Amino acid sequence: MESDGGLSSTDQQLIRESWRKVSESPLEHGLVLFARLFDLDPDLLPLFQYNCKKFSTPQECLSSPEFLEHIRKVMLVIDAAVTHLENLHCLEEYLTNLGKKHQAVGVKVESFSTVGESVLYMLEKCHGPAFNLDVREAWTKLYSTVVKTMSSAWEVSKKVE
Numbered sequence: 001m002e003s004d005g006g007l008s009s010t011d012q013q014l015i016r017e018s019w020r021k022v023s024e025s026p027l028e029h030g031l032v033l034f035a036r037l038f039d040l041d042p043d044l045l046p047l048f049q050y051n052c053k054k055f056s057t058p059q060e061c062l063s064s065p066e067f068l069e070h071i072r073k074v075m076l077v078i079d080a081a082v083t084h085l086e087n088l089h090c091l092e093e094y095l096t097n098l099g100k101k102h103q104a105v106g107v108k109v110e111s112f113s114t115v116g117e118s119v120l121y122m123l124e125k126c127h128g129p130a131f132n133l134d135v136r137e138a139w140t141k142l143y144s145t146v147v148k149t150m151s152s153a154w155e156v157s158k159k160v161e
């Protein structure tokens with residue numbers, strides 16, 4: 001993992017600035033992110049089960065306290081990445097383990113691209129036209145660095161097959 005994910009200082013500044021507004025109300029923005037995710041890929045819904053209970057609709061999932069905790073966790077991981085933009089390396093072990101946990105609950109590595117699209121969608125909804133191409137590219141770089149590290153679990157199991 002590159003220590004700064006190849007982010008220029010301008011990229012870092014754009015990410016920090018655009019994250020500020022989101023981090024003021026993480027749950028609200030996380031709900032936009034996950035509502036979009038389930039729109040793009042409803043098959044992700046059954047992966048979220050608490051006490052073996054499956055949700056029958058995205059709305060039911062999006063209003064369950066356990067799922068809202070997952071949203072908070074996701075937003076905290078993004079927040080940690082934004083806080084450590086200059087030294088993403090220090091999150092490497094945590095993100096690798098997080099990837100392993102997601103592989104264990106049945107997440108396919110491809111689904112992280114859909115999560116990435118949903119993150120961009122949420123940022124665009126929050127900032128409107130201010131979320132321009134430069135900001136989008138900066139976030140895309142950051143997100144791919146995070147996902148690359150989380151994906152190492154799937155890479156290892158591919159080699160074993």
Ligand code: HEM
Pocket residue numbers: 044047048049066067069070073074075077078098101102105107111112115
């Ligand atoms: C395809 C999208 C995703 C699915 C289906 C998914 C699913 C899950 C499930 C089923 C759990 C265990 C139950 C729970 O804690 O609620 C979990 C835990 C967690 N997820 Fe996700 N997740 C996804 C994306 C993400 C992303 C993008 C992040 C952060 C970048 C993330 C961060 C976490 C964290 C921090 C935990 C808690 C891990 C622990 O217990 O140590 N998830 N996820």
